[in-house]
Amino acid sequence: MWFFSILFIPFFLKPAHTNMDSKALSTSIAKFSAKFCNQLEKTSVVSSPLSAEYLLALLALGSEDPAHSELLKSLGLPDDDAVRTSFTSFANKLKSIKGITLNIANKVYIQEGDYDLSPALKNDAVKVFDAGLEKMDFTDSSAAGLINKWVESKTNERIKDLLSPDSLNSDTRLVLVNALYFKGTWVNQFDPIHTMDQAFHIDANTTVDVPMMFIEEEFLYGEDPAINAQFLQMHYAGEEASMLIVLPREVDGVDDLLTHLADGYDLVGQLDKLHRVKVKVTIPKFKIETEIDLKSLLPKMGVEAIFDPHNSGINKLLDNGEMLHVSKAVQKAFIEVNEEGAEAAAATAGGLVPLSEELTEEFVADHPFIAIINVKRMQYFWSVLRSPSEEMAGYKKYL
Known part of the structure; x- marks a missing residue:
């Protein structure tokens, strides 16, 4: 049984400490996931709401209101410290998993030049989300292909051509990508x-x-x-x-x-x-492949400000304080279930x-x-x- 998921978000330039116990965290994830799936098209679909949560959580740490409060509310988390605690907990749980293959890979691509993540956000990206960081020239025609190759490498080549060359341009400042790969075999196999x-x-x-x-x-x-x-x-x-x-x-x-x-x-x-x-x-x-337009779905869940080119509140991602907004958000996923x-x-x-x-x-x-x-x-x-x-x-x- 295999599952693969990719979430892609590019960003364009605009011309109190809380601990949650394991059950509370699981409940929060379940509520977000159910609301997420309830907004999907009435067809066979596969999705990873948690994959979306990873990147929304990173956005929450890099934003102020109006985006910040919307993101925290959608995640069911009270503050930034709860975000850090929760997603650090995910990482710790993954380190000791037995019997299956579950890889979660996060990467932040940053426009070459005078652009860099803010020191606080860079620290969170690496320590909380275990994200890789790479500078890239988004105006280069090969940029989308290089990101696609990374995606393929993290999904056992199951997801190809995530980005088209025109997905990136001179206004692009950041591209966040989350890739998941799952493979497991039943304890009790089907003959x-x-x-x-x-x-x-x-x-x-x-x-x-x-x-x-x-x-x-x-x-x-x-x-x-x-x-x-x-x-x-x-x-x-x-x-x-x-x-x-x-x-x-x-x-x-x-x-x-x-x-x-x-x-x-x-x-x-x-x-x-x-x-x-x-x-x-x-x-x-069964086998399902799905591509989800999160720019259409997330506003139905109350996440709207991040897409506003005039007043998103995403101003803590870069070290120069530039205001960014999300221009495109896509998740691709694949699942196959069989007798294995x-x-x-x-x-x-x-x-x-x-x-x-x-x-x-x-x-x-x-x-x-x-x-x-x-x-x-x-x-x-x-x-x-x-x-x-x-x-x-x-x-x-x-x-």
């Missing part, structure tokens, strides 16, 4: 011999034949009648990363489910209620309800659902599967 074409209900009237995987194993499982959904958590090798699938009971229920999550549903609290039980699991193989897995072994976790040998649940994801990849309880990637890709689906539609 390909059990994969067969079955109907996937895109909506109440449309069905396609897709390869559906099957396994019967012990997983973390739960239900919540309040949102009419089932929960299934499947771990990857090392058991520090997992995929949570949230499946509405109704075929057309995924939009209502997203609304519940965006309105403040306690998803992190629900994870604590899952119990270990034998489950008959049927889920589709390590040797089968039972998933274990502390504080779980003992397995009942008498009970076997059924979890049949044959209609739109939400899939979330958690790493050490932090939600890194969200997918909303409304229909598997044409590459994996037979698309024998019928009414």
Whole structure:
């Protein structure tokens, strides 16, 4: 299973200390992620809200009002010290991950010449976000290609041509890029011999034949009648990363489910209620590629000032105090889920309800659902599967 995400933001020139505990931080991420995904197009999408948060957090540290207060509110963080504490915590968690590959790479490209990051922002970029710094001539026709090559190197060459040559020009001062790469194998693998074409209900009237995987194993499982959904958590090798699938009971229920999550549903609290039980699991193989225009999406979440060419408040990024604004913000992402897995072994976790040998649940994801990849309880990637890709689906539609 692979996931890749890129977030690109170029900047153009305009002619109290707080600690959050792990659960509070996870809850803040979950709320931002749900609101983020609720604003996406009503198609199959993959995104990394956390990837967007990385760069919005860096912007928060380099801005004053009006951008500063909007950014903190969107992130669910009270002040700059909370930003530093939270994202330093992310970095520390990543250092000890076992069993999977998760690389997060941040880079700040700065226009050659008399431009440099402010000393405070440079310190934060390196120490808080572990970002690389590089001077570049954005007027050179090769600049976009060089950034694209860096992106390819950080995503195992899965994401190419992120930037077009006309994305950069003489007004560009900074380019921030965040790249994520994830690869994990299931603790309990799906045997390909059990994969067969079955109907996937895109909506109440449309069905396609897709390869559906099957396994019967012990997983973390739960239900919540309040949102009419089932929960299934499947771990990857090392058991520090997992995929949570949230499946509405109704075929057309995924939009209502997203609304519940965006309105403040306690998803992190629900994870604590899952119990270990034998489950008959049927889920589709799927592949999604998405490009998201964040300049259209973020204002719907209350992040507007950073795009204002006249009064953004982004005046603490450069050492000369120049006011900048965001002219373009794009995220590209890719995910593929298949049978790959390590040797089968039972998933274990502390504080779980003992397995009942008498009970076997059924979890049949044959209609739109939400899939979330958690790493050490932090939600890194969200997918909303409304229909598997044409590459994996037979698309024998019928009414």
